Amino acid sequence: MLYYAKQWGGFVALGFLLLATPWAALAEDGKNSPQTDKETHYQLDTVTVTVEKREQNSQDVPASLSVLSETAIEDAGLTSVEEAVSYMPNIHFIDFGAAFEQRIFMRGLGSTHNAPAVNFNIDGVTQFRSESLDMALYDIESIEVLRGPQGTLYGRNSLGGVINITTRKPDNELRGQIRTDFGNYNLQQYQGTVSGPVIKDSLYLGLAGSYKVRDGFTKNDFLDNDVDNMESVDGRVHLRLAPADSNFEANLKLYAEGDRHGTSALQLLDDVKDNPHTANFDHVSDTHRQVLGSSLSLEWKLDDGVFTSISAFQKLNLWSDSDFDFSTADMNTFTNDSESYQYSQELRYSAGTDKDIFRWTTGVYAWGSQQEDISSTTDGKDMPPMFGFPGNANHNKADLEGYGFAPFGQATVTVFDKLDLTAGIRWEWEKRDGDFHDYTERADTGTTVENLKGSDSIISQQWLPKFSAAYHFTDNLMAYASLAWGYRSGGFNFMYDPNNPESVSFDPETSINYEVGVKSTWLDNRLYANLSAYYIEIEDMQVSVGIPGKMTMLVDNAGEAHSRGAELEVGVRPFTGMDINASYGYTEMEYDKYTDPVKNVDYSGKTPPYVPNHTYSLSAQYRYPLTDTLTLFTRGEVIGVGKQYWGSDNAVSEDPYQLLNARIGVESEDFDVYLYGKNLTDQEYRKIGYLTGMGAVYAQSGDPLTFGVNLVYRF
Template sequence: MTNHRRTRTGKLLSCAAAAAMLMAAPALAADTAILEEVIVTAQKRSQNMQEVPVSVAAVTADQLANFAAGGADIRFLAARVPSLNAESSFGRTFPRFYIRGLGNTDFDLNASQPVSLVFDEVVLENPIMKGFPVFDVEQIEVLRGPQGTLFGRNTPAGIISVSSVKPTFETNGYGKVSYGRWNAIEAEGAVGGALIDNVLAARISLSHQRRDGYVDNDYTGEKDAMEGYEDTAGRVQFLYTPTERFTANLNGHFRSMNGTARVFRANIIKKGSNDLVPGFSPYHAYTDGQNTQDVNSRGANLNAQYEFEGVTLTSITAYEYVDAFSRGDVDGGVAGKGPGFVPFSVESASKINGIDQFTQELRLASSNDGPLKWQTGLYYFDEKADFANLSYGAASSDVLKRTTVANSVQDNDTWAVFGQMSYALTEELTLTGGLRYTEDDKTLVRREVAYGSGNPVAGSVSRAKTSDERVSWDLAADYAFTDDVRGFVRVASGFRAPTIQPRSVNITTANSEKVMSYEAGVKSDLLGKRARVNLTGFYYEVKDQQFTAVGGVSNNNTLLNADKGIGKGFEADIELLPVENLMLTVGTSYNHTEIKDATLYVPACSGGCTVLDPIRTVGTSRQASINGNPFPQAPRWIFNTTARYGIPVGENDEVYAFTDWSYKSTANFFLYESAEFHSQARWIGGLRAGYAYDGGRFDLSAFVRNITDERGLEGGIDFNNLTGFIIEPRTYGVTARMKF
């Protein structure tokens, strides 16, 4: 009953806030401030966001500075954009994104996702790469719905595009230092400018984040043993413009992160509900396992453009590398000692020996201002992933003894040819269509090795291969009702390539996931460009939807294809300048998702949890029917709002406050439904208040994140007991910033 009330409250607040903002519009003050034009690259060319026939949202650099205060990782995007969710069972790495409810909960090291992360026009395929720190970033764009024509496979839900600040020939930069709770330190800065006037420029950007642990291990007696980290990243860019026609940007970057892995906590969920048990404290855990995590990555890309007469040739060549190790106590406690019932000790680790990714894109695009705009190109992707799953002593007297190592090597090759054309039939009506042909091939070899032997266990070498070719397409119409009000309709297809899962000797595979999406929307700048209201309604169907049956009694991941899945709903993005010096935003989304496969059963939880689906027993396995269930990690309602108010002091100074709030309704953690394994509906808020001096050149502020100190589950482990991991407690601190 409580969750239903919270969900209903979220709906009412969402609608009421939007209505109140618009009803207040006639009383707007008469000052000259207007909303700035937002430029996006959703169609791989710079365009006004209001003129793009795609549901797209942009998160600005100023908003990012507030959302990421205190060293937050990229998961801060969760619910900050309508229809976008994010979570991770790894902590500061391996984020999993969901757009319009479509995503993938698989935590295996070669897992694919239907949401792609594009960083400086380079696709970062493996989830471990998607956790690269967000710093010195100009903007983040979220494209909702299939983007297969221009961005390729594995984008049927959408993409998240991150654009770093590029070098210019003017000297500029910034520096920032923050200090916060648990001795959190964040030092970040960038400097750039001309090396050779009008020919060569550079920009160097650095970020360092560290924090002490704040979780005591009550079993060993160690204080502040877990949830600490040290994360350093950097980027160097060179801009080369020897002629007016040729431009090249060389980007090199790295990351080195070490700390503790996610803390799993046994029996923290109250049976029969998703409440935390009475007396639960986020500052204490009881574990006999090791808890370590390291990630090291590096990469480089060259983006070169040559301007012919009316045509631009673009080449993007990129290489990315990452290795990582993460070890955690997945039983969440100590066998025979608790907390609660922990039947046996088991630890596991995920190790990436190395992932090498190479991509090459060649694109030819029109650059004139005529009614016809077109682009065509070739794309190549090659990835080699060498990784291992390690198990430790479930039955051994030495619970830290390594028992098996499952080494896997996966090779993935993809190539594609694509094209898109837009034509303005009239001054008001523009049609856009695109087509892409893709071939995708994967091979995987898995060798299970008994620790210390160095040789595969007899019969444990497994192999798998997948191959597919697909055509993705989209068709859109954009109509300008007035100079400030536009409408669009869009039909688009996309697919997620076949997947291989090497969790056990019996390798599982899944066929391609195919998505067909239909959407219509209105984009409007109102009230003399003091209000911006963008609305989109959508419906999509997924054929052969890829799912991962995670956990169950066997603690095994199994790939499967559901016959069909559907999603439908709407999104609203609203910005408003109601009075002088006040900026408001409101976003909301409704996503209804449903699995449609009457024959599909998955392993259900043990440990005394309460399964709500029909159950059948096969041998010793309890299996739940998931027909009619929502997609996992797909909250039905998302709501977010921000407000910034500044009070001028003198001619160039300002006292300001910024607050942001987000709401997510409840969401399942797994494919089956249970009383325990789903998140609670909750609000998360933040606040920053400060003084900006000399036109914002100097800034001193205080911040707080999770201002109400909300506590609840972010995810769970269902094979052993009522084990979960939680959202972070309240953080706070101060920040000093200078720009030049």
């Protein structure tokens, strides 16, 4: 019963796919050809974004910015955040195989066990934990990704950048959509949305829901079952009050997500290379995640500005039960049970538009959080006596509370009609309290051994300024330079070394980002090209290190590190119906001063793990009218990831790889049908590597070739 009801081959294959496109259409006058609603005009669309908490043309934002519109998301057939960011330079998503084991790195800054380095924001609400990343992408208006620290407007834990997702608002138009996907590995996915007026010109309602189930990509030969199977369900309600004759708007949003996954399919690295998508566990593993959230945004449009209030609540429950020795031996099982609550409130006032000489934003942000976490490791019957005893159980308990507030402001002034000067400042203050208890229940003696028990408290404060200058040579050419500070909170380790009480906590991480860039549009707005370069200085970088003699990791601080690189994005519409997009990111990151506290080894000059030196993508799509009512859609893409290391010692790495995806279909006004394939060459690669405190290297295979059919009905 279901729990919930080779390197260049990709470019060659993409070339063949594009050659199969009906190029004879070039001989026709595109303006006179019949088009569907999805066909766009000859020029590229103007993209309006809100990443700086006011509406702007994306080409006027003095920062490295990538945007996916609702149409772009649908054209690519995107279903997850991981798929969406794979098109963007210097962004790398790592996936341990379960919904709450996903992490994101931007310009080399990320996390595996600590607070995120990238702010994940949905409709103006910051998601406090990385476990919220596994969001189903449907009923989405846009995805905006801003690289580089955004501490002034977004605060702590945004030193890598910001992912800003905006869902679609209901309005006077009664509309709906049903989408289904069927694919190999018994994939079934159903999504539905409906929205419209409850009271015309005043009150609107939007409803959305999805369900997805799929067999695992990895087979457990020992138990003859799938390791990483998955099932998920979610629902959203959006109630919008926006009277036509009023300057007031209110948006109430409720959402719930639940999923059940198999656990990570980690195996020893050599075994994964020899037998990809194969595992051997003696224990059936399971993970569960439940997310509940609500937000209320109030907006008043006044004569000279806009006042906004955003109140939010989030609840997150996580539970997992896994084979912790990743073998057929009954040595270790691991369970984790976590419950957390987050509250936030932002009050903000913005004045001025890009047409005004002076525009500014000011506000205050406050938050609170609570978390209870208990992890248990139990010895099995095959545990060697020198390491434990069958039935012994070690427990780590942590009860955490935190709260903080941050006033902020940012202003831009235009001088000489072409030069925009921006300055901003934010002051972050936070306090965290933690109670910790580590103890072992001894089956061999019938006693309980207290390993560590105590409390700790952390108070942090940080100024986060930002300065930028942008010069508009013409309406289509802008160059900018910026200087910004980033900050990631310190905190407590849920899994700590009981022999080292200082390992319970770790310090904040700070950064300074220097950036220059050029943004441009050409050929009568048919081509855009954006280039940026950056250098980041990092102090007290938070890193993961192994706990001696254990499979688990804790967070420690490296002394100093730096990251430098560049990003390039190009998009062109050579003729009506044809779109080509390309991106490239280069990152070079090193520790400047870091000695591993466990191994006492100097890693200065080494590259941190999970930081590929290259990321790139190339996509091309074409819509060709078949009849007055039918359109042929074709799309091909290549996504590439460069070399990356699995540990700070740089002893083990993953070679570069690239994935080829394609999509072809027929579209009409009300109904679309597509065939799609991902990783068409069935490229073998490892999407994650993991070094334990016992010195072993584990890895998990990347997703294999998948294919299916996608049906869309609109009403």
